Amino acid sequence: MFQDILITGLVNGGVYALLAVGFSLIFGVARIVNIAHTAFYMLAAYCFYMLLVQYELHFAIAAPLAVIAVTAFSVLCYRLVIEPLREHESAVLIATIALALIFQEAMLIKFGGNYLGIPSTLDGVAVLAGVTIPYQRILILVVAAAALIGTWLMLYKTRLGLAIRSTANDLEVANLMGMNVHRVAMATVAISVGLASVAGVVVAPVFVVDPLMWLSPLVTMLAIVVLGGLGSLKGSLIGALIIGYVEAITVFALPQGAFLKGAVALSIMVVVLLARPEGLFGVVFEEER
Amino acid sequence: MYLLKRAWSEIRNEILVLPSRTLVLIWAVSLLLLPQVYGDAYVLRILTMTCLLAIFAASWDLLAGFAGQVNFGHALFFGGGAYASAMASQKLGLSPWITVWIGAAAATLLGLIVGYLCLRLRGSYLSLATLAFPLILIGMLFAFPEASGGELGISGLKRLAVSPTDNYYIAVVLMLVSVFAMWKISDSKFGLVLHAIRDDEVAVRASGINTTRYKLTVFALSALFAGIAGAVYAHYLRVAGPSTLETALSFQVVIWGIFGGVATIYGPVVAVFVLYPLTEWMGSFKGIGEMRLLFFAIIVLLVLLFMPRGLTPWVRDKIETVCPRCKQRNGAWKSQCRLCGAGLKGVLTAPGAIAPR
Numbered sequence: 001m002f003q004d005i006l007i008t009g010l011v012n013g014g015v016y017a018l019l020a021v022g023f024s025l026i027f028g029v030a031r032i033v034n035i036a037h038t039a040f041y042m043l044a045a046y047c048f049y050m051l052l053v054q055y056e057l058h059f060a061i062a063a064p065l066a067v068i069a070v071t072a073f074s075v076l077c078y079r080l081v082i083e084p085l086r087e088h089e090s091a092v093l094i095a096t097i098a099l100a101l102i103f104q105e106a107m108l109i110k111f112g113g114n115y116l117g118i119p120s121t122l123d124g125v126a127v128l129a130g131v132t133i134p135y136q137r138i139l140i141l142v143v144a145a146a147a148l149i150g151t152w153l154m155l156y157k158t159r160l161g162l163a164i165r166s167t168a169n170d171l172e173v174a175n176l177m178g179m180n181v182h183r184v185a186m187a188t189v190a191i192s193v194g195l196a197s198v199a200g201v202v203v204a205p206v207f208v209v210d211p212l213m214w215l216s217p218l219v220t221m222l223a224i225v226v227l228g229g230l231g232s233l234k235g236s237l238i239g240a241l242i243i244g245y246v247e248a249i250t251v252f253a254l255p256q257g258a259f260l261k262g263a264v265a266l267s268i269m270v271v272v273l274l275a276r277p278e279g280l281f282g283v284v285f286e287e288e289r
Numbered sequence: 290m291y292l293l294k295r296a297w298s299e300i301r302n303e304i305l306v307l308p309s310r311t312l313v314l315i316w317a318v319s320l321l322l323l324p325q326v327y328g329d330a331y332v333l334r335i336l337t338m339t340c341l342l343a344i345f346a347a348s349w350d351l352l353a354g355f356a357g358q359v360n361f362g363h364a365l366f367f368g369g370g371a372y373a374s375a376m377a378s379q380k381l382g383l384s385p386w387i388t389v390w391i392g393a394a395a396a397t398l399l400g401l402i403v404g405y406l407c408l409r410l411r412g413s414y415l416s417l418a419t420l421a422f423p424l425i426l427i428g429m430l431f432a433f434p435e436a437s438g439g440e441l442g443i444s445g446l447k448r449l450a451v452s453p454t455d456n457y458y459i460a461v462v463l464m465l466v467s468v469f470a471m472w473k474i475s476d477s478k479f480g481l482v483l484h485a486i487r488d489d490e491v492a493v494r495a496s497g498i499n500t501t502r503y504k505l506t507v508f509a510l511s512a513l514f515a516g517i518a519g520a521v522y523a524h525y526l527r528v529a530g531p532s533t534l535e536t537a538l539s540f541q542v543v544i545w546g547i548f549g550g551v552a553t554i555y556g557p558v559v560a561v562f563v564l565y566p567l568t569e570w571m572g573s574f575k576g577i578g579e580m581r582l583l584f585f586a587i588i589v590l591l592v593l594l595f596m597p598r599g600l601t602p603w604v605r606d607k608i609e610t611v612c613p614r615c616k617q618r619n620g621a622w623k624s625q626c627r628l629c630g631a632g633l634k635g636v637l638t639a640p641g642a643i644a645p646r
Contacts, residue, residue: 027413033413033416033417035540081590081594084594085593085594085597087597088597088598090359090547090551091547091593091597091598093543093547094543094544094547094548094589094593095590095593097540097543097544098544098586098587098589098590098593099586099590101582101583101585101586102583102586102587102590104582105580105582105583105586106583108579109579109580109583215536215537218536219420219421219424219536222417222420223417223421225417226414226417226418230413230414230417259428259431259432260428260429260432261428262424262425262427262428263424263425263427263428263429263432264428266421266422266424266425266428267421267425269418269421270406270418270421270422270425273406273409273410273414273418274406274409277409277410277411277414278414279414
């Protein structure tokens with residue numbers, strides 16, 4: 001059981017980290033609380049399903065195609081819906097909720113409400129220290145790690161990354177230094193949704209795909225982001241591992257654990273917030289007055 | 290006779306002078322008269338639900354719009370009220386007229402707890418943290434299915450009244466009373482302090498005001514109204530289920546609040562009265578019925594693109610103008626302020642003023 005907890009926690013933590021880092025990024029740069037973030041994750045899973053099962057493409061082609069399509073779509077949504085509302089924070093908030101609902105209903109109409117299974121893309125298991133791990137789960141870990149390292153390299157080694165970090169730090173000064181903050185925000189949306197859609201594509205063969213699959217990771221992701229500190233990438237990563245392990249421990253160790261896993265994870269977030277209102281690694285944003 | 294005259298002059302001087310107040314009066318009177326004219330059970334049912342949800346939406350606005358504590362888990366108070374009332378009614382066998390108050394008390398308690406836990410949080414942290422509370426409660430309810438009925442909830446509750454018309458009147462009167470009460474609260478000195486807390490909490494504290502007490506009070510008040518709405522809703526539908534605690538309901542109330550216009554109290558009420566019957570009505574068509582949530586979201590999105598501040602502030606600015614001197618509102622057709630006599634039209638072209646380009 002101990003090894004099960006170790007592996008499940010790591011895999012779930014990896015997926016949550018992909019989601020939470022993207023969410024944190026867009027919050028830090030553009031102050032958008034993007035409720036539709038996990039809806040893009042759902043869209044990517046559906047897109048992958050459509051390409052793989054209905055068009056019978058090879059998964060190595062279908063997966064990047066799905067990620068690219070959803071990312072391009074998110075940039076379109078940002079330009080059409082979010083950008084005209086940027087001045088009104090509350091309007092942006094419910095615009096993202098409305099977008100998420102639209103995606104959910106559109107998928108419900110197109111594919112129906114039943115659970116869709118995606119055939120496993122990698123068969124076989126590896127035996128490691130007495131635990132059998134399906135290759136599929138190892139794939140999730142490898143992809144999550146690669147995507148996170150890629151994001152880190154992009155943020156800290158390229159000029160675009162510098163622009164993103166400085167915009168997150170101080171929007172007005174970044175603007176004065178000649179950065180096109182709208183362009184930067186758009187690039188950030190693309191990166192953030194790109195990470196979410198990678199998560200959607202890799203988990204699709206392990207979990208089931210259904211139109212409501214965005215809700216429960218949404219809440220967990222928000223808990224992680226708040227736990228780690230809004231806008232902090234390191235916090236999101238560590239928060240994701242914490243919540244991933246807490247959920248794994250609850251499910252394996254407690255009776256009725258499956259019902260309680262959300263409640264326990266969220267309670268931990270509340271406890272952390274009571275002790276440290278800005279989260280574990282939160283940056284205290286200057287008061288906007 | 291004197292009283293009648295007095296009442297008429299009150300109405301003429303205070304209500305009929307402003308188109309928005311006239312609209313509110315017409316709306317309230319027509320809600321009260323509707324069953325006498327058109328007593329269709331289906332329409333009454335929809336409007337009963339609309340009234341209860343309107344209380345719920347207005348209570349969110351009291352907390353989020355006025356005090357700036359943007360709550361993403363407002364369903365906690367609605368569902369808490371519903372479950373507490375249902376449990377009291379089912380396990381203790383009390384009459385629903387009593388258990389509704391037990392539900393309201395339970396919701397107020399929940400409001401105080403959440404308010405206490407969230408005292409140090411602000412902004413987006415508060416919103417995202419409050420999202421967690423209803424889900425924690427759902428988790429606990431599912432873990433103890435004997436007491437809570439698990440996923441099915443507690444069903445077979447007694448109704449407050451038997452006939453649809455009576456239920457309708459209970460909901461309408463409750464709605465008018467509580468919305469008026471909330472409007473009065475938000476218009477009082479207490480509401481002014483809440484405004485100030487939203488805009489700058491540090492400055493309010495520096496002015497010697499105990500913001501902790503104000504924040505706890507507004508959490509409790511908001512939860513109280515939401516709890517009453519939830520309890521009556523549970524008795525009306527005769528079931529208190531997990532759907533009253535879902536994230537979807539919390540998001541729904543945020544959508545109503547912002548769609549109608551925050552910090553107005555009447556905004557969310559108007560939004561519920563527009564959106565809820567609209568979605569129900571669309572649901573009655575075959576073919577469109579399954580897509581009603583899709584249409585709902587698209588309508589919300591389109592309205593926001595044109596009226597980013599919400600529906601009611603947009604409408605109010607069209608039919609009324611603000612006097613530049615005394616800041617009182619006037620009908621848009623007036624050329625002189627009704628209170629201080631300042632000119633309302635052509636102010637910008639008056640001598641000495643800079644002409645608009």
